[in-house]
Amino acid sequence: MDKSTKQFLALFISTLVLIIAIIATIIKPLLKNEPSDKPETNINLTDEQTEPALIVQENIDISRIKEKLKQSGILPKEAKYWKTL
C-alpha cells in the first residue's frame, strides 16, 4: 500500500469514528436505561390532601356585572332553593 492510500484510509476511519461518536451522543438520551431507584425529577410527593377542586381563581369583575344589571333596570333578589358548595 502506498503512502497516499494509507493517509486516505487513516482520514476516512477517523472521520467515520467522529460521525459515530456524534450520533451516539445524540441518541443516547433517547434510549431507556434500566430504572433507577431515585426519581429523575424533583417532585416531593406527600400524603397531604389537596384543596377541593371547587376553589377557583376568581377573576370575574363582579362589580361590572352588577353595574350592567343596574343600567338595565334589573334588581337582583335572593333566590330560593340553592346551596353553597
Place this chain on the structure above:
Amino acid sequence: MKTSVVQCELCPRKCILKNGDRGNCGVRINLDGKLQTLVYGNPAAVHIDPIEKKPLYHFHPSTLAFSIATAGCNLHCKYCQNWQLSQRRPEETSNYDLPPNKLMDQALKAKCKSIAYTYSDPVVFYEYTYDSAKLAKENNILNVMVTAGYIQEKPLLDLCKYIDAANIDLKGITEEFYQKMSAATLAPVLNAIKIMIDQGVWVELTNLVVPTWNDKKSDFQKLCDWISENLGPDVPLHFSKFWPQHQLKNLPPTPVETLSIAWDIAKKTGLNHVYVGNVPNHPGNSTYCPNDSRLLIKRQGYTIIENNIIDGKCKFCKTKIAGRWT
C-alpha cells in the same frame, strides 16, 4: 380560601355556578356567593286571556286570566312559539314594573278570576310566582300555571299550596325526544304531573304534535297508555297543532288528519276528555259526556257557544264531569 360557588336546586339541571355565572335558564345568577333571581316583579309579557287559551277547558270556563311571564326558560325547545321571550335574558326584553302587590291591583281591576303564570315558564320566575300566588290566594284570585313541569320536587310541593290549576306540557313520551327537542329529560316531568295531581291541583295536559318528531300512532298510544295507567281517564289531554317556529321552520304544520288520529287513539284508550287545539271547527274543540257522548260544551275558538254542564254534571244524564266548574 372561602368558596363562592353555589348550586341551584330549583330544577333538575342543578346548575353549579361560580361567582358571576348564570344558570342555564339565563335568569338566576351567582353574585358574591348568593344565588339571585333577575326576574322578580319584572314581567316582559302581560295580557288578559280567556282561560280556555291556556288551554284549560275544565276550569272555570268563560272566565279571564291575567297572564304574565318573564324572560328566560329552563328548556330550549326547538319549536318554541315564545322563543323571543323564553330564550332571552331579562336585559334583552322590555319589562314592566309589576311586583306582586301591583299585579294584584291590576288583576282585580280587570275583574280576572285567575292569574296565569305562563308563556315562558313560571319555574324560572319561581320566587315571583310564589309570592304573587300567595297574595292572590289572600285576595280570592285563583292561580294557574302553564308549565313544562321541569322542576325539582321540593319547590314544586311548596308552590302547589297556592296553585289551583295547571296546564302541563307532556311534549313527548321518550327521554330521547326530550333530549333532542328540548335539551331536557322526561322523568322529572312525569313526576311533576303526578305530584301536582296528588296535591289537588286541577291538571290538564298538552301534547304539541310535531311532524316527523312525535306524530306516529305508536307515540300517541304510548302517551295515552301512560296517562291512563298513571293518572286515570279524567285528566284532559289536548293535542295541539304545531305551526313552524323558531328552529323548526323547515317543517310543515301538523296535518289535521294526524290530530284526528291522535284524538281517536286517546278516546279508544279510554281517556274521557280529549281535545284538538289550534284547529278551528274541529269536533275535538268541544266537551262530550263520557257516559252518553252528548255534547256538553260547544266551543268556537275560545268562546263557549253552548254549555250543558250544570253544577258540575251532565244536564242530561247527571253524570259528574271532572273539572272545577265554579
